[in-house]
Amino acid sequence: MSTKAVQLVVAYDGTDFGGWQRQKNARSVQEELEKALQTIHGHPVKLTGAGRTDAGVHALGQVAGFFSDIPTIPVERFKVALNSLLPKDIRVMSASPAPGDFHARFDASLRRYRYFVLCGSRQDPFRNRYAWCISRQPALAKLNAMAEVLVGEHDFSAFASAGDSSLSRSRFVQESYFWYEGESLVYQVAANAFLWRMVRSLVGTMLFFEAKTSSQAEASDLMRGILEGGDRKKAGPTAPPEGLFLWNVEYGARLHGHRRRKGQERGDTMAADEVS
């Protein structure tokens, strides 16, 4: 039977999910999407996501792929069909044709995350699901002195969580910087792939040591020492999930790591263990 590959861009409010990945005892985004795909197809359909976001983590531009054996549905119609079946905290933003051997996870060349921190004493009960609320206002220059240290290829063991099972902990970070948008402090980080809870470990560590250092040079040296030491115990606490958004995923030329070989189902490429 002939099938066609479909690429979905998916946004979700992670508040009420146990995470992207299908799991026992918790609602997952993958399961909700697979249930809707099964309703449309009349049989189970396997869906693959680019990033396995954790419980409480949100997405604006998660990418997922599946193969459809229904020739009569134009690919673009999957957006409307899925949205009519999905709960309202998951929305398909687009559906488009993908290459015949498309793999949302192995083919992704770049994952970009944003982390939102709401700073200051202004009270807002409507932001706490979507930002980490702190009372102080961290100094941007010290934060960016630390964030810069991360750019490039490094072993990120210092920011890996206990449960991380990656074969290699080397990742290539292309973007890493903070800025303020009004009272929101935003951190953007993009890499070929991330270790489990790496973004939240980075954010928690940088905010922790920003408060404990008195200059950009001191902050930068301290961050370099933590990164090179490779010891998670030397880093800071893990930031809470509600501030984290999987912002988008790119499928351009892969600059770092290797493209999987044709026919490879489970690769040990650097992107294969993509989690957050």
Place this chain on the structure above:
Amino acid sequence: MSTKAVQLVVAYDGTDFGGWQRQKNARSVQEELEKALQTIHGHPVKLTGAGRTDAGVHALGQVAGFFSDIPTIPVERFKVALNSLLPKDIRVMSASPAPGDFHARFDASLRRYRYFVLCGSRQDPFRNRYAWCISRQPALAKLNAMAEVLVGEHDFSAFASAGDSSLSRSRFVQESYFWYEGESLVYQVAANAFLWRMVRSLVGTMLFFEAKTSSQAEASDLMRGILEGGDRKKAGPTAPPEGLFLWNVEYGARLHGHRRRKGQERGDTMAADEVS
């Protein structure tokens, strides 16, 4: 023992509450605030709210009052003290001294609500907790032709829910109009008081009949007929709670209805049965 009256302005995300009012088997805003007040005072403290918002209804400017017997805490400090004890989906926006006989419910002269409707096909999983999402774009002129009919003193039986136990169903509506803010349709309504679920019945009815009428005159006549007929079955469906916000409460001169008499604990004033 000498006590002082305190007026709180409270904002909350109603998503995870069974409503304002203390109840069995559900989390309530009143109970969370009373628990925090008890922690501060060391004994139970009774709190009164201006509007008994329903399950899922939000507030930006709910007003609540209580009497404190702690002379050493400046009234303004209750904001910080309560916020440090409260869950993050309730925030005290201000705490200020109130007249010695202050009653948040009986003294309120005006309640103002806003209802948000997100219109159109753009998908946004982050708005569904805070707006009613519909796919069409209702015509503003027809909506405002209907909304205008409500201004003034009327018997609102046609928009009362089955559970409403008000002695009188007459209310004075001072503001009633719609506008668009980008893709959001906003309805603002202010009155001395409201019947149970009256705002949601009004919104549901106006959106229902906007789609079924072809001119402003027809829409206006139809709405007047429903209002004057006093029959709930002739009105439209009740709009969902997630779009509704108690916007603010005013304590100015009471233009309609009567100020309670001194010493009156439970009045049958028009505002006494304030619910939404």
